[in-house]
Amino acid sequence: MEKLLNELSSQSGFAYDIKCDVEADFSIPENLKRKSDLGLPGIAENDLLRHFTNLSRKNYALSTVFYPLGSCTMKYNPLINERIAKYDAFNSIHPCQPAETMQGILEIMHGLEKDLCEISGMDNFSLQPAAGAHGEFTGLLIIAAHFRSIKQKRTKIIVPDSAHGTNPASAAFAGFEIVPLKSEPDGSIDVSKLKEVLTNEVAAIMLTVPNTLGVFESKMREIAKAVHENGSLLYYDGANLNALMGFARPGDLGFDVMHINLHKTFSTPHGGGGPGSGPVGVKSFLERFLPVPRVEKKNKKYVLNYKKTKSIGAVKSFFGNFPVILRAYAYIKALGGNGLKNASAQAVLNANYMLAKFKDKINVPAGTRCMHEFVLSPKAALGGGVRTLDVAKRLLDYGYYAPTVYFPLIVEEAVMIEPTETESKETLDKFIETLNKIILEESVNEPQKVKDAPSNTPVTRLNEVEAARNPILKWKNR
Amino acid sequence: MNIPEDLKFTKTHEWVKIEGNKATVGITDFAQHEITDVVHVELPEISKGVIKAQPAAVIESVKSAFDIYSPVTGKISAVNEEVLGSPELINQDPYGKGFLFTVEFTETENNELTALLSAEDYKKLI
Amino acid sequence: MDYTPKNKHDKQKMFDVLGIKSEEDLFDSIPVESRAKPLNVSGGHTEQELLEHFKNIAAKNKTLVSFRGAGIYDHYIPSLVGEITSRSEFWTAYTPYQAEASQGTLQAIFEYQSMICALTGMDVSNASLYDGATAAAEAALLALRVSGRKKILVSSGLNPEYIKTLKTYLQNFDAKIVLLDLSPNGTVEKATVDASSDGDTAAVIVQSPNYFGIVEDMQGLSETAKEKNALFTAVVNPVSLGVFQAPGEYGADIAVGEGQPLGIPLSAGGATFGFMAVRKGLEWKMPGRIVGQTTDKNGKRGFVLTLQSREQHIRREKATSNICTNASLNALAACVYMSGWGNGGFKKLAETNISKASYAFGKIKNIDGFKAKFEHSVFFNEFVIETAKDIKKINKALIKNAFLGPLDLSGSGKQFKNCMLFCVTEQRTKGEIDKLVEILAKV
Known part of the structure; x- marks a missing residue:
C-alpha cells in the first residue's frame, strides 16, 4: 500500500525552495492574514519522486496495456505530439500577448479549424470548448440562440435512450426540456417513432453516428429530411467520428451542429480524465453564434475577433485548450487525408474482426457487422451467477483494461468494445481468446474465481457502497 | 418477498399507509432489493406541496438514482430524517424505520387513494 | 505516418475471416450518395518533417x-512536476472507471482534493473542472440549485473572462446576474452587497485578490452575504492563500478559482484547470468527479470515484453538471506542485x-x-x-x-x-x- 502524502510528511524536507532577491517593505493588516495552518506536506524531492512514480505504477494505461474501452477511442497517443507540445515557444505564451507575438499559436488554431471543416463537412469551427460535453453545451446554446434570433419558441431536444449521458445533461444545462426517444434494439432510430415526437416545440435532435451500438444510421437521410421539414436542427455527437473519417461527413449527412472530441478521434492523450478538447462545428447559417474570440486571417496575419454581436459569448477563458489543439493538429499533419481514411478503415476492420470471433458464441444485439465498435450482451452465455461487472474485473487480472460495461443502457449486461486502429491482430487475438475464456469457460467452471476478481491488481474489489455512505473525501486528521 | 397486507401500493413500488388524512410513504421490499444498497436519500422539505405521481424524493445507489413518486396530492407533514444519515435503514427495514415521508391531504384529494393497489394486486404486479 | 499495423499477411487473414476483399466492404451500410469525397487535408509527414514543420510555426511566437x-x-514550475506528468502511466490512462486498475490516478486525485481543502480551508473538493471561469459559472449554478433563488450578485472585480463565461452559462436560465460596483478604493463594499441582496439572492460571488490585484475584506463580505442567506462564493488565487485569509476561515460556502498558478504553464491560457471546494453539506450538490477513500475485500485502503449518482452518466438530465472529461492531468500537476513546498x-x-x-x-x-x-x-x-x-x-x-x-x-x-x-x-x-x-x- 502506498502511503498518503500526509503520512509521509515529517515537515523535515522540502522539494522546492525559493530566494527573494529584492527587499521591499509591505505589511498585511491582521484581519486579512491567514491564521490557520496551511496543512501542506513537507517532503524531500527524492521521496516525492518515489511516491508519485510508485503511484503511476498502480495505473493500467494505454502505454502498458490494451484498452478496448468502448466509446472512448483509446488509440495510440503519438510521442512526437508530446515533444512538440513541450516547445517553450508554445508553452510560455501568455493569452493576453498581442496577436502579432503569437502568430504561431493562431496559425495552428486557424489550420485545425480548416482541417476539421474538411473532415466533418461543416463550414466553421470554434476550438474553445474544453471537452466533449462542453462542446455539446456550446452547440446547444448556439441552437437556442438561432431559434431566439428567428423568434421561434422551441424548448425541446430529442435524445435517444441509447445516447451518452452527457447529451441529456448538456441539453438541460442549455435550458432545454428533454424528449426521450426509444431506439430500436440495434440502437437505430425508427423514423415513424421519431415523427411522433417531432412537434413544433422541438429545437433539435441529438444523434451519435454510428450509434452507441456501433451501427451506422442507415435511414440518416430520411431522418434529416423529417427533422429539417419540421424546422428543427440536427446535432451530431462526435464521440464516434473515428468510424467515418474519409468515408462520410456529418455535414453531408444533414447535421447542422456538431462537436468533436480531439482526445478521442484525434489521438490526444486522455490524461486520466482530461484535459480534453471539444471543438464545435456549425453550418454557415449558424457561424455568427459561435463563441468569441474567433481566429481570422487578414492581410496574411492572424487576428482575434471579439466583435461578434450575435455570438453566444465565451464558454471558458481565452481560446481553448491550446496544448490539446496543437497535438491534434500535429496528428492530422502526420496522417494527412489518406492516413485519416486509413485510420478509420483499420478501426472498422479491427472491430469487425473481433466481432466475427465473438458472434457465434455470445449474443450480439446489433447484428453481425459493425462500424468501429460493437456491443456484446453475454447474459445468456455466462454461468454461475457471474455478471458483466465480474467479467470486467477478471479481465484486469489478465492484464487488460476492461471494456465499457453497462452502456448503452438499452443492452442488458452490455460489454462495449472499441479496439481502435492502432492495435495489431496479435493483440486482438490474445484479447479475444481471453474474453471468450472468461465468459464461456471460467464463468461456468470457476464462477467464484471470476466473482472474486481481480486479484492481481494493487487492490481487490473496492467497497463503493461504504465510500458513498460514509464519504472520506480528503486526508483524515487534517 | 415481504408485502404487508395492511398497506396500499403503487405501480412505481411505493407503499402507502393511510391514517386519517395522512399518508406515510416508503419503498417496498421488492424495490429496495432491486435498487440494492441505498447510499443517499433526498427528501422534500416539510410543508412543501406534492402532486400525485410526481417525484417527491430521490433514492440513490452507487450506480443509479431513482425518483420516488408521491402516491397522493397534498402537503409534506413529516420526513424521516434518520434515513439521511443512515440510508441503509431503507434496505434493512423498508416498511418501518426506512419510511420516507408523510403527506397530509384534504378531503377532495382523498379519492385519489382508491386508485392504489392492494397487497394482492401488488404481488401480481411484481 | 498513420500508426496502424502494417503486416499485410495479418490483414489478409482478417479479410478472409470476414469474407471481404477490402475494408471498403465494411462500409456498405453508408449509402453511396452519402459517401465522402477524398479529404483535402495536407499531411502524411514523418516525425522528422513534423519536428521541422512545428519548429517553424513555433518560431512565429515570441517568448517574452x-x-x-x-x-x-x-510562476516557476519545479522539475518534479514535469517528470511526474510526463509518466505515460498517468498521461495515457483514461478516467479511472475501473478503480482497481487506476489506483495511481485515484490516489493522486484524492491527495489533490486533500491539499485543495487544506489551502482553501474548505471541507470537500472535487477532482477539477475545466478552468477558473467555468468553475465560477458552475458555482453560480450550484447556488441556484441549492437555494431555489434566482439572483446572482457578482463583483465587478471578478475577472472579465469569468463574467463573460458566467453570462454565457446562465443565458437560458431563469436567473439574473447583478454586477456590484467597485468603490473608489477598487473594492466591493459591504454596503453595496447589503443594498443589492434580497430574499431572492442565491449567491454573492467575490474575487480576492480581485481582477485589479486588490485583496478584499472577505470576512465582512461573507458575513453580509450570510445575513441574506445567500451562498458566499470566493474566487481565489491559490498561491495567495499562503499568506491571505482562506475561504474556510471567513465562512465561504463555495471556493473556486483558476488552478494554473499551481504548476501549469501559460500555454496561451488553455488547458489549465479549475478547482472547486465547498463546505460540508453541499457535496451531494457539487458538479464533477469526486474521489473517496474506502477499503477492498481484504480491508486494504483504496480509492474510488464516489457520490456518482450526481453525475451525467447516471442522472442524465437531472445531473448536477454535464461535465465528464475534466482536467485530471493538470490536477495531478497541481498535486505534485502543492506537495513539495511544505x-x-x-x-x-x-x-x-x-x-x-x-x-x-x-x-x-x-x-x-x-x-x-x-x-x-x-x-x-x-x-x-x-x-x-x-x-x-x-x-x-x-x-x-x-x-x-x-x-x-x-x-x-x-x-x-x-x-x-x-x-x-x-x-x-x-x-x-x-x-x-x-x-x-x-x-
Whole structure:
C-alpha cells in the first residue's frame, strides 16, 4: 500500500525552495492574514519522486496495456505530439500577448479549424470548448440562440435512450426540456417513432453516428429530411467520428451542429480524465453564434475577433485548450487525408474482426457487422451467477483494461468494445481468446474465481457502497 | 418477498399507509432489493406541496438514482430524517424505520387513494 | 505516418475471416450518395518533417518576459512536476472507471482534493473542472440549485473572462446576474452587497485578490452575504492563500478559482484547470468527479470515484453538471506542485510574490508621469498604475525589449481610464524589474 502524502510528511524536507532577491517593505493588516495552518506536506524531492512514480505504477494505461474501452477511442497517443507540445515557444505564451507575438499559436488554431471543416463537412469551427460535453453545451446554446434570433419558441431536444449521458445533461444545462426517444434494439432510430415526437416545440435532435451500438444510421437521410421539414436542427455527437473519417461527413449527412472530441478521434492523450478538447462545428447559417474570440486571417496575419454581436459569448477563458489543439493538429499533419481514411478503415476492420470471433458464441444485439465498435450482451452465455461487472474485473487480472460495461443502457449486461486502429491482430487475438475464456469457460467452471476478481491488481474489489455512505473525501486528521 | 397486507401500493413500488388524512410513504421490499444498497436519500422539505405521481424524493445507489413518486396530492407533514444519515435503514427495514415521508391531504384529494393497489394486486404486479 | 499495423499477411487473414476483399466492404451500410469525397487535408509527414514543420510555426511566437497576469500567471514550475506528468502511466490512462486498475490516478486525485481543502480551508473538493471561469459559472449554478433563488450578485472585480463565461452559462436560465460596483478604493463594499441582496439572492460571488490585484475584506463580505442567506462564493488565487485569509476561515460556502498558478504553464491560457471546494453539506450538490477513500475485500485502503449518482452518466438530465472529461492531468500537476513546498516554503512563495510586486510598485509609481491608482490598497502580485503617457506606446517599447508589459485597462470602464495592470511574480528578477522601470522612465 502506498502511503498518503500526509503520512509521509515529517515537515523535515522540502522539494522546492525559493530566494527573494529584492527587499521591499509591505505589511498585511491582521484581519486579512491567514491564521490557520496551511496543512501542506513537507517532503524531500527524492521521496516525492518515489511516491508519485510508485503511484503511476498502480495505473493500467494505454502505454502498458490494451484498452478496448468502448466509446472512448483509446488509440495510440503519438510521442512526437508530446515533444512538440513541450516547445517553450508554445508553452510560455501568455493569452493576453498581442496577436502579432503569437502568430504561431493562431496559425495552428486557424489550420485545425480548416482541417476539421474538411473532415466533418461543416463550414466553421470554434476550438474553445474544453471537452466533449462542453462542446455539446456550446452547440446547444448556439441552437437556442438561432431559434431566439428567428423568434421561434422551441424548448425541446430529442435524445435517444441509447445516447451518452452527457447529451441529456448538456441539453438541460442549455435550458432545454428533454424528449426521450426509444431506439430500436440495434440502437437505430425508427423514423415513424421519431415523427411522433417531432412537434413544433422541438429545437433539435441529438444523434451519435454510428450509434452507441456501433451501427451506422442507415435511414440518416430520411431522418434529416423529417427533422429539417419540421424546422428543427440536427446535432451530431462526435464521440464516434473515428468510424467515418474519409468515408462520410456529418455535414453531408444533414447535421447542422456538431462537436468533436480531439482526445478521442484525434489521438490526444486522455490524461486520466482530461484535459480534453471539444471543438464545435456549425453550418454557415449558424457561424455568427459561435463563441468569441474567433481566429481570422487578414492581410496574411492572424487576428482575434471579439466583435461578434450575435455570438453566444465565451464558454471558458481565452481560446481553448491550446496544448490539446496543437497535438491534434500535429496528428492530422502526420496522417494527412489518406492516413485519416486509413485510420478509420483499420478501426472498422479491427472491430469487425473481433466481432466475427465473438458472434457465434455470445449474443450480439446489433447484428453481425459493425462500424468501429460493437456491443456484446453475454447474459445468456455466462454461468454461475457471474455478471458483466465480474467479467470486467477478471479481465484486469489478465492484464487488460476492461471494456465499457453497462452502456448503452438499452443492452442488458452490455460489454462495449472499441479496439481502435492502432492495435495489431496479435493483440486482438490474445484479447479475444481471453474474453471468450472468461465468459464461456471460467464463468461456468470457476464462477467464484471470476466473482472474486481481480486479484492481481494493487487492490481487490473496492467497497463503493461504504465510500458513498460514509464519504472520506480528503486526508483524515487534517 | 415481504408485502404487508395492511398497506396500499403503487405501480412505481411505493407503499402507502393511510391514517386519517395522512399518508406515510416508503419503498417496498421488492424495490429496495432491486435498487440494492441505498447510499443517499433526498427528501422534500416539510410543508412543501406534492402532486400525485410526481417525484417527491430521490433514492440513490452507487450506480443509479431513482425518483420516488408521491402516491397522493397534498402537503409534506413529516420526513424521516434518520434515513439521511443512515440510508441503509431503507434496505434493512423498508416498511418501518426506512419510511420516507408523510403527506397530509384534504378531503377532495382523498379519492385519489382508491386508485392504489392492494397487497394482492401488488404481488401480481411484481 | 498513420500508426496502424502494417503486416499485410495479418490483414489478409482478417479479410478472409470476414469474407471481404477490402475494408471498403465494411462500409456498405453508408449509402453511396452519402459517401465522402477524398479529404483535402495536407499531411502524411514523418516525425522528422513534423519536428521541422512545428519548429517553424513555433518560431512565429515570441517568448517574452512577462509583467502581465490578469488570470494567467508566470510562476516557476519545479522539475518534479514535469517528470511526474510526463509518466505515460498517468498521461495515457483514461478516467479511472475501473478503480482497481487506476489506483495511481485515484490516489493522486484524492491527495489533490486533500491539499485543495487544506489551502482553501474548505471541507470537500472535487477532482477539477475545466478552468477558473467555468468553475465560477458552475458555482453560480450550484447556488441556484441549492437555494431555489434566482439572483446572482457578482463583483465587478471578478475577472472579465469569468463574467463573460458566467453570462454565457446562465443565458437560458431563469436567473439574473447583478454586477456590484467597485468603490473608489477598487473594492466591493459591504454596503453595496447589503443594498443589492434580497430574499431572492442565491449567491454573492467575490474575487480576492480581485481582477485589479486588490485583496478584499472577505470576512465582512461573507458575513453580509450570510445575513441574506445567500451562498458566499470566493474566487481565489491559490498561491495567495499562503499568506491571505482562506475561504474556510471567513465562512465561504463555495471556493473556486483558476488552478494554473499551481504548476501549469501559460500555454496561451488553455488547458489549465479549475478547482472547486465547498463546505460540508453541499457535496451531494457539487458538479464533477469526486474521489473517496474506502477499503477492498481484504480491508486494504483504496480509492474510488464516489457520490456518482450526481453525475451525467447516471442522472442524465437531472445531473448536477454535464461535465465528464475534466482536467485530471493538470490536477495531478497541481498535486505534485502543492506537495513539495511544505508550509514554510509555500508561505515564502506567496511572500516573495508580494515582495517583488511591492518592490516594482514602489519604483514604478515614483516614475515621472506614473502614479499608484490605489495607493493604500493591499495587493498580492498585481497592482494598477495610472499614467498620463500613451499605454500603447509603453507596451510597444517593452515588446522591443522582449518584455510583455502591463495590461491596458482602458476597456474596464471609466474608473480605469489611463490605467494599466502590472503583474510581478517570483519569476521576475531584480534585474528584470529594474530594466522595466528604466524602459518605462524613457517612454
